[in-house]
Amino acid sequence: MSSEVAGDAVAAGGARYRREEVARAAGVKVRNLRYYQERGLLPPPRREGRIAWYSDDHLARLRLIDDLLGRGYTVNGIAELLTAWEQGGGIAQLLGLRREMTRDWVQEEPVTMGLAELRELFGPAATSQDTRRAAALEYVRVDGDTVTFPSRRLLEATLTLLRQGVPLAEILDAGGFVHAQAAALADRFVALFRRHVIGPEGLEQLSATQLDHIAEAAAALRPVAGEVVAAEFARAMARRVEAEVAALLRTEQ
DNA sequence: ATTCTTACA
């Protein structure tokens, strides 16, 4: 309906949005645009007669505000952070860093199906208690009568184990264990990054060039955590399986 | 008529 004149507006990266458009794109309510603006969180839009035009900068900023709010920051707290970053001149770099650091960690397509399809896949193996546990682990979401698995890989792994005769309850036990261990590993890597790449001062004190440097480091280190875990896990499995096979062969004799 | 602001609950 309200598509822009294709061309310069979008191609130049200078997309303009009306109030409703930014609000929808950022997932905030139109009412709050004005509120954030009054509290100094959001720069005023460019005015053209009666209509207010918002830019990509406004959009990125709104997403950041919404995210920070969701993490429990107060409006005043966010205003302080924002002004501190602005005075350091690093607001653009900060938004870029945020994008770099949160990009591509999860690259999976969710799988959606109906309840009937779910029962067909899992058969009588799935009790409602299993479903609750799976939901608690965020392996599955149930809204109404549609079921969504955020990770196709985990769904397929579960089905493979099931077909090989592993009881669903025990798959979920193992899943919960892996889930927790993965969270601990992620905590560990993030803490390392926080301590040695970002440093003790936090992002607020950093200059624009320092933020650029951190974004580079984030890009360079992104694959490292996964590689380390994969390598160590492969080595552990090799040793463990070898020991298991040796034990089996001994008892056969 | 539409878009945005003001003001109040």
Add this chain to the structure above:
DNA sequence: TGTAAGGA
């Protein structure tokens, strides 16, 4: 944060 009323 919702919304009724009014300015442009």
